[in-house]
Amino acid sequence: SQQGEEDPQALSIQEGENATMNCSYKTSINNLQWYRQNSGRGLVHLILIRSNEREKHSGRLRVTLDTSKKSSSLLITASRAADTASYFCATYNTNAGKSTFGDGTTLTVKP
Amino acid sequence: EAGVTQFPSHSVIEKGQTVTLRCDPISGHDNLYWYRRVMGKEIKFLLHFVKESKQDESGMPNNRFLAERTGGTYSTLKVQPAELEDSGVYFCASSQGTGRPYFGPGTRLTVT
Numbered sequence A: 001s002q003q004g005e006e007d008p009q010a011l012s013i014q015e016g017e018n019a020t021m022n023c024s025y026k027t028s029i030n031n032l033q034w035y036r037q038n039s040g041r042g043l044v045h046l047i048l049i050r051s052n053e054r055e056k057h058s059g060r061l062r063v064t065l066d067t068s069k070k071s072s073s074l075l076i077t078a079s080r081a082a083d084t085a086s087y088f089c090a091t092y093n094t095n096a097g098k099s100t101f102g103d104g105t106t107l108t109v110k111p
Numbered sequence B: 001e002a003g004v005t006q007f008p009s010h011s012v013i014e015k016g017q018t019v020t021l022r023c024d025p026i027s028g029h030d031n032l033y034w035y036r037r038v039m040g041k042e043i044k045f046l047l048h049f050v051k052e053s054k055q056d057e058s059g060m061p062n063n064r065f066l067a068e069r070t071g072g073t074y075s076t077l078k079v080q081p082a083e084l085e086d087s088g089v090y091f092c093a094s095s096q097g098t099g100r101p102y103f104g105p106g107t108r109l110t111v112t
Helices: none
Strands: A006-007 A010-015 A019-024 A031-037 A045-048 A055-058 A061-066 A071-076 A083-092 A098-101 A105-110 B004-009 B012-013 B019-024 B031-038 B044-051 B053-056 B064-067 B076-080 B088-095 B107-111
Touching: A006 A083, A010 A031, A019 A105, A031 A061, A031 A071, A031 B053, A045 A061, A045 A071, A071 A083, A098 B031, A098 B044, B004 B044, B004 B088, B019 B088, B019 B107, B031 B076, B044 B064
Parallel strands: A010 A105, B012 B107
Antiparallel strands: A006 A019, A019 A071, A031 A045, A031 A083, A055 A061, A061 A071, A083 A098, A083 A105, B004 B019, B019 B076, B031 B044, B031 B088, B044 B053, B064 B076, B088 B107
């Protein structure tokens, strides 16, 4: 299976609710990033969390990282219809020299 | 500071035709990466340049894809001949050293 697997694959919620997406990975990392892609468009970098950090906030986003479990979560609070997109985690390892993306979670926020 | 730019933003071609995608990295970034997301699936790594050299091209799907980075500045990704399954969004990213990659807006390729 691929490194950087997101869970769930699809999530549908009502506007105003919170959305939680999880990501698991297999190898050691230097940092982990979360991205958003709106339908057929470019990648938007949301947040980067380093391997020595456990939690990070940015606006309505909260990211956690548990290196012992090799997992991360992205929480979007008070969701909006505009948050509808695909969300990806990407792990970066210096030895590999590249970012490896997970399968992504498709989030639908209903107005 | 200008970000990573990609051209074109959208390309529609017929099966069998050739398409060339271009990526201009952030000035001074030695690392340049190509990724793609096809058929709404996962984002897959294609290859990595360090300056003008191919550091890792393990993700290139087949010999219909050719990437170049002459002079270590901009890069092109040519698909020849294009197949239906090549449709998707092609992303380019650049970074300096071990810094995080900065992604471009992507090129949406539609093969009909």
